[in-house]
Amino acid sequence: DSGVTQTPKHLITATGQRVTLRCSPRSGDLSVYWYQQSLDQGLQFLIQYYNGEERAKGNILERFSAQQFPDLHSELNLSSLELGDSALYFCASSEGAGAGRNIQYFGAGTRLSVL
Amino acid sequence: EDKVVQSPLSLVVHEGDTVTLNCSYEVTNFRSLLWYKQEKKAPTFLFMLTSSGIEKKSGRLSSILDKKELFSILNITATQTGDSAVYLCAVEAEVYGGSQGNLIFGKGTKLSVKP
Numbered sequence: 001d002s003g004v005t006q007t008p009k010h011l012i013t014a015t016g017q018r019v020t021l022r023c024s025p026r027s028g029d030l031s032v033y034w035y036q037q038s039l040d041q042g043l044q045f046l047i048q049y050y051n052g053e054e055r056a057k058g059n060i061l062e063r064f065s066a067q068q069f070p071d072l073h074s075e076l077n078l079s080s081l082e083l084g085d086s087a088l089y090f091c092a093s094s095e096g097a098g099a100g101r102n103i104q105y106f107g108a109g110t111r112l113s114v115l
Numbered sequence: 116e117d118k119v120v121q122s123p124l125s126l127v128v129h130e131g132d133t134v135t136l137n138c139s140y141e142v143t144n145f146r147s148l149l150w151y152k153q154e155k156k157a158p159t160f161l162f163m164l165t166s167s168g169i170e171k172k173s174g175r176l177s178s179i180l181d182k183k184e185l186f187s188i189l190n191i192t193a194t195q196t197g198d199s200a201v202y203l204c205a206v207e208a209e210v211y212g213g214s215q216g217n218l219i220f221g222k223g224t225k226l227s228v229k230p
Binding site for chain 1: 146147149151156157158159160163203205207217218219220221222223
């Protein structure tokens with residue numbers, strides 16, 4: 001168990017809908033990362049938050065947004081869902097800045113199926 | 116564009132064999148290279164490498180980094196069926212003048228160990 005908690009484990013929804021994925025980082029970790037994993041693309045970085053502030057953005061669609069709350073948990077919001085958004089969404093956390101403190105620990109993921 | 120390439124994409128061996136997995140990278144402002152093992156769901160951390168030529172070991176697994184030739188290898192000796200998994204290589208690039216960056220993942224090597 002990595003200590004990173006993601007809910008829900010599975011989510012089935014229809015095209016056009018909006019969903020929210022939730023992540024609680026390991027105790028003491030300040031950084032949260034979101035990744036999308038699909039069969040053909042592998043693990044793709046979406047966005048990073050550090051202590052409540054957005055730090056880095058990857059290939060995140062405009063329909064997707066995220067935030068990190070004062071208690072450091074994070075939410076990833078996916079809207080106007082399309083079939084191609086079906087994937088495994090991972091959250092990871094790390095201590096923060098500094099050499100050797102950036103090992104990212106992954107949650108079990110949320111499997112999103114858009115029908 | 117930053118990229119991480121792993122080879123081979125898949126590998127089938129028998130218990131007791133030794134395997135070498137390869138990871139090459141082209142990244143601006145390299146900071147570290149990480150190896151993860153992904154079985155059913157969450158990638159689990161194996162090693163973080165930051166310096167060339169220093170071997171990291173954990174039981175039957177070992178890894179080394181060559182920053183001049185821009186590659187890393189992961190060795191697994193005396194393989195067991197429990198080693199069957201996808202092994203992911205990821206590179207961290209430095210952003211924000213010294214703070215951490217996101218991970219760029221390769222597509223992984225799928226290792227199957229037959230009894």
